[in-house]
Amino acid sequence: MTYKTQDGSGYFLYHSIGMYPDKEAEMEAAFSQFSRSWSRMDDHQWMRALAARQEFLELWSNLIGAPKGTLTSAENVTTALYSLIGALPEHHLKDRTLLVAGDCFPSLHFLLSGLAKRFGFELRTVPLRPDESWVRDEDIIWAWDESVGLALLTFVTSTASHRCDLETLVAHGRRMGSLVGVDITQGVGIIPFRVDEPHVDFTLSTSLKWLCGTPGAGIIHVAEPLLSTCEPELRGWFSQDNIFSWDLDAFAYAGDARRFDHGTPSVLACAGSVPALQWHARQxxxxxxxxxxxxxxxxxxxxxxxxxxxxxxxxxxxxxxxxxxxxxxxxxxxxxxxxxxxxxxxxxxxxxxxxxxxxxxxxxxxxxxxxxxxxxxxxxx
Structure with missing residues (x-):
């Protein structure tokens, strides 16, 4: 006999899509509000839409302790990482090594392996030991020498739920003179994380999993002093301080994380995730x-x-x-x-x-x- 239930009691998919009580009603209300606002016959559509996105950014900044102006939205972790790689001053990667573990999220490895030749770095992937389920922290440290310009760490893996020792790994990275970034997608919302404990150079995530948000509502955080040196090649009208500055010969990056914006942002995904982030913040x-x-x-x-x-x-x-x-x-x-x-x-x-x-x-x-x-x-x- 088939057992039918929608009460969530047997829901074990938070590694994929998170749920919380009344999610359907609250998300439906958020999308309906956006639809009404976007369809209103006035001239305030963008003002209201960008206010909803700003609320999303503030909720995320509060969640991970990101200082004001160091975080913006991204469609997903892959596009966020691409934007970061294309923004770095050349000396961080050219003729150097980018270090990643073999149990990172595969999409990121697919991206990096395709970018290595173009940006002139060697992609060093730390393998799993035979018959083991996650890459050991000590193996990452063993592979992490002074040739590493950037290391991308996985806070919690999607294949074994292994939580790395961020404090030890970041401290080693500082001794090697490397930039250190972390993908927090599988941990944030259930495992405490702050961008300054320990201090990391950049942070990537989505809102899908333990935070119970929507697809398309990712984030990228870039800390100072790295942030002010970045010039993303993936750029557009939203990369400027004044997005309505359309002088073709006077483009200038925004002074904060908005420089990692590019074309029209995915406001709808951000607005649809606000109720989930609000719920999480109240817990x-x-x-x-x-x-x-x-x-x-x-x-x-x-x-x-x-x-x-x-x-x-x-x-x-x-x-x-x-x-x-x-x-x-x-x-x-x-x-x-x-x-x-x-x-x-x-x-x-x-x-x-x-x-x-x-x-x-x-x-x-x-x-x-x-x-x-x-x-x-x-x-x-």
Whole structure:
């Protein structure tokens, strides 16, 4: 018998799309408000739209402690990274090394491998050790010498929920004279993060996951003194202090992070994510994490009896909000996900790795259904 529920009790997909109570109604209201405003027969459409975007930027700045003027929106982390690479003074990358871990978000590696020849850097990818699930911090440090002009770190990985030791890695990067950036997409909203603890040169993220926002609502933060030296090649009318300055011979970058804007920004995605960011800002952050940790530990404790191997770290301090488990031999990932869906359990797999991310709407009752479903998966295997 198929179990139908939309209460979120069995929702384990915060690594993909986050949920919170009343999300549908609040997002619908935000989009409806934008539609009414944008369709109004007056001359204030842009004023209202940009005010909604500014609220998005302020909520994000408050969330990660980004100083005023150091953060702007981006369509996604890939476009944000492209904009950053194209903005750097040449000496940071030309004839130097760009360091990244082999378990970074693949889209970023696809981008960097394509840009290496053009910008004259060597892309050094730190591999996973055989039969391990994440790149060790000590292996990153071993590969990180004074040839590294820029290192892109992953705060929490999407494949093992490994949380890197940012403090140790950033300190090493400073000794090597490298720029240090961090992709916080899989951790922000559940794991505390501030751009100055430790100080990083740039930060990339989306609003999709633990923050429960919409597609297209990404951010790029660039700290001083790097920010004032950047001249993005991806630029346009919104890159200027006065966006309505259309003198073709007098382009000048804005004095703050707006220089990383370019053409007309994706205001709708920002406006649609404001309710989620407002909801998140109102929550007790310690309580959100405690709820996640309680359900996550229960999954870890149950894994052996379910015939599933833990892929994530047992150490909560070295883990994000997700728990990754390897399916038993003989279990088909697609069939397993479908069977769990029939029980009102929502998760996904990357190969034979099942990703389970309990969040604000997930409950202990949903966890019981998950375990019952996984026992069925193990039995079938």
């Amino acid at each position: 007790n952050q310690a309580a959100l994490l405690a709820h996640n940790r309680s359900l996550g530990q229960a999954i870890i404790d149950a894994a052996p009896s379910l015939g599933m191997e833990l892929i994530s770290s047992r150490d909560a301090d070295r883990r994000g909000g997700s728990i990754m488990l390897r399916l038993p031999e003989g279990a088909d990932p697609a069939v397993s996900v479908n069977e769990l869906r029939d029980q009102g359990i929502y998760t996904d797999c990357r190969g034979r790795i099942m990703r389970l991310s309990p969040g604000a709407v997930t409950t202990a009752e949903g966890l019981d259904r998950l375990f019952a479903g996984l026992r069925g998966v193990a039995k079938a295997a």
